[in-house]
Every structure is written in structure tokens, then in C-alpha cells.
Amino acid sequence: MVKFGVHWSSVYTGRFRAHAGSDDSNTRDPDNDNRKYVLTPQSILAELVSEERISDPAGARGRLLREAARLFREKGYERTTVRDLAAAIGIQSGSLFHHFRTKEEILKAVMVETVLLNTELMRHAVSQASSPEERLRALVRCELEAINGQTGEAMAVLVFEWRSLSPESQREILKLRDIYEQLWLDVLGELHQAGRLAADPFVTRRMLTGALSWTVTWYRPDGPSDLDTLADEVMAMLGLGDAPASF
Numbered sequence: 008m009v010k011f012g013v014h015w016s017s018v019y020t021g022r023f024r025a026h027a028g029s030d031d032s033n034t035r036d037p038d039n040d041n042r043k044y045v046l047t048p049q050s051i052l053a054e055l056v057s058e059e060r061i062s063d064p065a066g067a068r069g070r071l072l073r074e075a076a077r078l079f080r081e082k083g084y085e086r087t088t089v090r091d092l093a094a095a096i097g098i099q100s101g102s103l104f105h106h107f108r109t110k111e112e113i114l115k116a117v118m119v120e121t122v123l124l125n126t127e128l129m130r131h132a133v134s135q136a137s138s139p140e141e142r143l144r145a146l147v148r149c150e151l152e153a154i155n156g157q158t159g160e161a162m163a164v165l166v167f168e169w170r171s172l173s174p175e176s177q178r179e180i181l182k183l184r185d186i187y188e189q190l191w192l193d194v195l196g197e198l199h200q201a202g203r204l205a206a207d208p209f210v211t212r213r214m215l216t217g218a219l220s221w222t223v224t225w226y227r228p229d230g231p232s233d234l235d236t237l238a239d240e241v242m243a244m245l246g247l248g249d250a251p252a253s254f
Contacts, residue, residue: 051127061120068106070096076117076161084114084164084171114168115176121161122183125153129190139197140247146191148238150219155226155234163223188212203247215241 055061062069074095078087089110093100107113132145154162165180172180195208204211222237232240232251242248 046131048128051131052124055124055127061123062116067096067098071103071106072113072117072120072161075113076121076164079114079117079164079168080160084110084168111171111173111176114164114171115180117161118165118168118172118180119183121153121158121165122180122187125149125158125162126183126187126190128153129187133190133194139194139201139203140242142194143198143245143247144238144242146194147215147219147241148234151222151234151237154220154223155228159223166220191215198247204245211245 052061052064056063062072064070064073071092075087075092078091078095082091087110089100089103092110092113093103103113107116129146129149132149133142136142136145153159169177169180191212192208195204195211198204199206199208218241226234226237236251239248239251243250
């Protein structure tokens with residue numbers, strides 16, 4: 008069973024344990040513990056799964072959460088039945104309760120796991136950047152991917168089905184969300200203190216949240232720009248980078 012009571016003192020600090028079969032660039036060197044490791048999203052996901060912090064996407068629980076995110080996004084949480092969820096992964100309704108006690112627990116798990124995964128992806132991306140501007144661009148690029156990529160449906164559920172959770176579950180999600188948001192505020196604060204960002208970091212983050220979230224309504228992967236181009240455009244709008252040559 009996935010452990011949702013996360014001990015954040017042991018959360019990623021810029022280094023992951025190497026996985027069997029990984030190349031030398033991902034191998035932890037005890038004599039040079041501060042080196043940077045270029046990890047892929049897949050290896051970060053594998054680490055979280057191995058620590059039982061999120062579900063294995065290939066397992067029954069992981070498939071259930073993926074289909075639940077899709078159904079909650081398409082039909083809404085209230086209109087999605089236990090039967091709908093079971094049918095989506097080809098099991099009997101009663102079998103769902105092997106993994107979760109209630110439908111709300113499924114909703115909560117969708118939210119918890121997407122926040123945990125995207126927080127770790129952002130932590131790693133920030134750790135690879137060498138300047139505040141690069142760190143902010145890394146955050147922008149990661150969030151664009153989170154919203155428009157494989158976790159897009161779960162991210163939408165996090166926003167639109169928030170009130171469907173019990174107050175206790177809302178508080179738990181808020182604690183995780185605060186950690187996610189602090190990554191942004193730390194980087195924006197760094198730019199503000201350096202005189203590179205004139206606007207208030209908190210207000211800037213709120214504006215970015217709305218702008219980046221809205222891309223799901225108009226961005227198309229087969230359109231004239233990719234997510235890297237969009238990230239460059241965001242940096243240019245903030246006066247922290249050059250606009251792409253063409254859009």
C-alpha cells in the first residue's frame with residue numbers, strides 16, 4: 008500500500024539513489040556527494056514507486072488512478088460511479104475496495120500522487136539549473152508539462168474537484184501543495200532580491216498559475232510552438248529572457 012504520510016525530512020535533496028542498470032552519470036559518488044545527476048522523469052518516477060510514495064503506473068492501483076483521473080475530468084467526481092471506475096480497468100466493482108475503502112480515497116490519491124510526482128520533477132529540474140533565471144524557466148517548463156502532459160487530467164482534477172474532498176483530506180493536500188508552491192516562491196524571491204524581478208513574488212506566482220493553467224484550453228502539441236518555446240515566451244514576458252525568433 009502506498010504511504011501517504013510522507014516524512015518530508017527524507018524527501019529529495021538534489022540526489023537520488025542510483026538504480027540498477029543506470030549509467031555512470033546517475034551513480035552516486037560518496038567522494039563527490041554534491042555532484043549533479045541528470046535523471047529522466049522515468050527514473051524519478053521509478054524512485055518514487057520504489058519508496059512506495061506513489062503507485063506503480065503499470066500495476067492495478069496505478070491503472071485505476073490513471074483512469075479515475077480521466078473519468079473525474081470528463082464526467083466530474085460526483086457523476087462518476089464506482090461501477091464506471093471498475094469498468095474502466097476491467098474489474099468487478101467490489102474489487103476496487105481491495106485498493107481503496109471509498110471513492111473519495113481514490114480522488115484523494117489522484118491528487119496526492121500528482122502533487123508528489125510533479126514536486127519531485129521540479130526539485131530535480133531546479134537542482135540542475137545554475138542561475139535564478141534558469142531555475143525559474145525550469146519551473147515554468149515543468150509546470151507546462153504537468154498541465155499539458157501525462158498528468159494533465161490529474162492536475163485538472165486537483166483544481167476542479169478540490170471541494171469534493173473532506174476537510175481533513177483538503178488539509179493534507181494543502182500541506183503537499185504548500186511544498187510545491189514554495190519551490191516557486193523561493194526562486195521568485197531570489198530573483199526579486201537580486202533586482203531581476205520587480206513585481207512581488209507572491210503576486211507573480213498567482214499570475215503565472217493562471218496563465219500556465221490556461222494553456223490547456225489552447226495549446227496543441229502539433230501547433231506552431233512546443234513547450235520549450237512557451238517557456239521561453241513566459242521568461243521573455245517577465246523580462247528575464249529573449250523571446251523566441253518565431254512563434
